[in-house]
Amino acid sequence: MGGKVCGEKRNDAHSVMDFFAPFACYHAMELFGLHINWRTALTVIVIACHYALIAGVILRVMVRDQMEPVVRLTWVMLIALLPIVGVLVYLLFGEIRLNRAKGSKMRTVRTKLSSVWAMGRAADHGAAVDAANSFAMGTATSDFYPVADNRLTMLPQGDAMMDDMIRAIEGAEDTVHILFYIWLPDGVGGRVVQAVCDAAERGVTCRVLVDAVGSRLLIASPHWKALRAAGVKLHRAFPFRNPLVEMLFQRVDLRNHRKIAVIDNKITWIGSRNCADEAFAIKAKYAPWVDVLLRVEGPLVRQMQSVFLADWMLYDDDAPVHLLLESQSHFPPVDDGPVVATGVTGQVIASGPSQSVIGISDTMIAMCYAARHRLMATTPYYLPDMALHQALLAAARRGVDVTLILPEKNDSWVVAAASRSLFPTLLAAGVKLRMYRGGLLHAKIMTVDGMLSIVGSANLDRRSFDLNYECNILMDSPEVADMLDARQAIYLENCHEITVAQVALWPTWRRIYQNLVALAGPLL
Structure with missing residues (x-):
């Protein structure tokens, strides 16, 4: 047993x-x-x-x-x-990918908008020789060609810059299209909400698209319900659900970082400003948030409209494309601004991980190699791909006066540390480094030789170049370059210089820390 x-x-x-x-x-x-x-x-x-x-x-x-x-x-x-x-x-x-349904929808939308992507070829021949390569890279990125006869107005600093957009919404007669990465339920955000609600209630077709993560506070607030109750058509870009499930089908940290408002297909704006107070309550210790914003009128408006529609139609196919993209033969009345530039040749450059292997970075690289005398760039985050970093170094080494303006206090300690690891090479090449002390400098600007300039939503970092959906405007205009250089000169008044001698005094532990963080730079 x-x-x-x-x-x-x-x-x-x-x-x-x-x-x-x-x-x-x-x-x-x-x-x-x-x-x-x-x-x-x-x-x-x-x-x-x-x-x-x-x-x-x-x-x-x-x-x-x-x-x-x-x-x-x-x-x-x-x-x-x-x-x-x-x-x-x-x-x-690790991989930039969308699920198959979204990828297929993007291709379908792009086909529907193909006619507007082909517009503007005639202005291509009017561009200066030094601008031709930059415009060519912009066309390779988003298929837009440079278009002439635009008018740009520089808006004042601070919360007053948003008054221009609010007035335009209040006077809208046909359509109001708005896309923001961050829209906060604060003073400015609430005023824009009220203006859009009033427009919708008087019969204007209003479409609002916000990034699901960047504008999560607005979506969770009574303002979002008020917009819906007023008849505004609403959508969220890249809604964030369960990362453990979504990672099987797409990358979970893709964001729509664009800032677009198009009123009646006649007026739009370009710059770095989100729909929020300058005080930026969610990160108040870095305030004020210092931005730049320009009003745009002319053929460029149609290109901005098509960028909005491409994003909107990914979630809703209700837009009458041909009606909304009709060209405007006149400028609407314009309030006096600090500076107005007319006859501007420009090109919208819309980039995103699913759109092209070419990006805004490639246009900026072309601008760096076109520089002969002076290059000035302002960005809150400097962590570019190696090609753009080397292009800036090369410009300085061949005698171009290169100035890079960054905020002294940065809301991202990781990017700040990795960025500072690049200071020794920048200074050794002759780049002038200026650190802004008056808040978080959030403007994204690059100007070359008083002629070529680019402004918009893209930072000089890998996230903007590789992961975010961004929108900038490249311009060949001495008037616009002068406007942007004048604004950057104001920034410089609140800056202090970083010198080779100062960097040489950095303790060893600080160098090790910054260089260790920088090892993750390609992944940031």
Whole structure:
């Protein structure tokens, strides 16, 4: 009986291992005389699967197309050194992809808007020779051609710059189209909400699209319900749900960073301003938020309209495209502004990870190589791809007066540290570094030789170039360049200089810290 009981226990043990028979690990070891229990076999299987997963993800990194070698190396190091964390982070953020349904819808929308993407070819030949390459890169990015006879008005600093947009919404007769990355339920945000509600109630067709993450406070506020109750058509861009599920189908941190408002297909604005108070309550300790905003009239409005419609139609196909994209043959009345530039040749450059392998960075690189005398750039975040960084260095080394204006206090400590790791190379090349002390300088501007300029939503960092949906306008106009240089001169009055001597006094721990953070730069 005792033997029978022992036999039953042995049979029970074999039945447990038979559960793992598909793995063949336990039985294979028995063939070679290696007697192990089922727990050891299971451990071996888990370890084998673990390393197989790591090897598989690294192999995927190695076979990905259009990935810079430095980015590829960074991912391989992260996955190898921190396997579990590295694999999870790569699955969440390592690949720029949309789910198939959204990708298909984007292609369909682009086909519907194809006629407007082909407009403006005639102005291409009127561009200055030094601007031609920059415009060509812009066309390669979003298929828009430069168009002439635009008028731009520089708006005052502070919350007063939003008064112009609010007045235009209050006077709208046909359509109000608004897209913001961040729209806060604060003073300015509330005034814009009220103006849009009033427009909708008097019969104007109003469409509002906001980024689901950047404008989450507005969406959760009574303002969002008020807009819907007034008849405003509402949508959220890239709604954020369950990352563990969504990462199987698309990258979860893609954002629509654009700032677009188009009124009656006659007026639009370009700049860095979100729909929020200058005090920016959600990050008040960095306030004031210092932005730039220009009113735009003329053929460029139609290009901005088509960018809005392309984004809107991803969520709602109700827009009468041909009616909304009809060209305007006249300018509406314009209130006097501080500076007005007329006859401007410009081009909208709309970039995004699903749109083109070329981006706004490539246009800025072309601008750097076109520079002969002076280049000035303002950005809150300087962490560009290596090509743009080298282009700035090359401009300074060949004698161009290059000035880079950054905020002294930055709301992103990671980007701030990684950015400062680049200061020694910038200073060694002769770039003038100026740190703004009057709040968080949020403007995104680049001007070249008093002729070529670009302004909009894109920062000089990899997130703007690779992950965000951005919208800028490139212009070939001495008047516009002078306007933007004058605004940057105001910034310079509140700046202090970073010198080679100051950087040389940085303690070793600070250099190590900044350079360690910068190792993750390609992933930021």
